[in-house]
Amino acid sequence: MEIGVPKESKDQEFRVGLSPSSVRVLKESGHQVFVETQAGNGAGFNDDDYRISGAEIVSTAELAWNRELVVKVKEPLVSEYNLLQKGQILFTYLHLAADRKLTEHLIDSGVTAVAYETVEQPGTNRLPLLTPMSIIAGRLSVQFGARYLESQQGGRGVLLGGIPGVKPGKVVILGGGVVGTEAARIAVGMGAAVQILDVNVDRLSYLETLFGSRVELLYSNSVHIEAAVKEADLLIGAVLLLGRRAPILVSRELVATMHPGSVIVDVAVDQGGCVETLHPTSHTNPVYIEEGVVHYGVPNMPGAVPWTATQALNNSTLPFVQQLANSGLKALEINPSLAKGVNVQNHRLVHPAVQEVFPDLVNS
Structure with a gap:
């Protein structure tokens, strides 16, 4: 052929x-x-x-x-x-x-x-051709998020790992699938305070075996999302519905309650995104500020590596x-x-x- x-x-x-x-x-x-x-x-x-x-x-x-x-x-x-x-x-x-x-x-x-x-592998819900790029995107989401938290990049000047005497930055991850798990690995490695929210209790149990007490695992509902997002220094959208548009989990009103200079990285942007204020950007112009928050919406993140x-x-x-x-x-x-x-x-x-x-x- x-x-x-x-x-x-x-x-x-x-x-x-x-x-x-x-x-x-x-x-x-x-x-x-x-x-x-x-x-x-x-x-x-x-x-x-x-x-x-x-x-x-x-x-x-x-x-x-x-x-x-x-x-x-x-x-x-x-x-x-x-x-x-x-x-x-x-x-x-x-x-x-x-x-x-x-x-x-x-x-x-x-x-x-x-x-x-x-x-998709029948009966397993595994997506073998999406997984490798999801791993990369998840890891990059924290790498990019940490960068745009720097004040010179428009961020609020938070070091995710903190130092002795100064608390670490807070990373909130919406979705505990491959992207969310890999994002958490990097965020934990950097010393950040990490929360993962997911609707799948079995998945949360599995994540506990991976991270133990190093990550706070919460059932994803509107109350928990609202409380977590308000305090996030870095919010990562990691929601995937196979073949469908991602649901909007974070409204414009909720984004407006975040700390000025905090950062949103929505890996779900290629499926429409799960944050109302986020729209696709590009590697040339990766970020913009909306409601005082830095938004990163590059849909082909792995293209950076x-x-x-x-x-x-x-x-x-x-x-x-x-x-x-x-x-x-x-x-x-x-x-x-x-x-x-x-x-x-x-x-x-x-x-x-x-x-x-x-x-x-x-x-x-």
């Missing part, structure tokens, strides 16, 4: 869909891989690295897109809509619940769009890419996990969770 790897076009998105080592594996299986020139530069892979691995370097995005299977990292942007082709398989992160326009264009194009974030993130992503995606390359659409019949990743096929919106978000598009 011919596989295309375009250069990512999202602002400062330096990850790449396939690493040179992944290209070599696919080449050894008899597939042809076409990589847009400089697609891997930001992740530390130059064109020669890809040539040595057996890829053909192409000079334009069109030449990379004009293939049976296109492997990317992030969703197509408006500038790429005209490159979508009927009968093509697109394998990438999509997060359609937060992007009606893209959903409509994918339906119109006739592509089979398989989203990394909805590939592309060398690590590209390899972590490829470790998880390569087996699925191989199946699609070897068997085409029959791979969806062979592998139930991969089938669950299909969001759009045959001009139809097919993923149940995304259908709930856009019911009027189901029969369009």
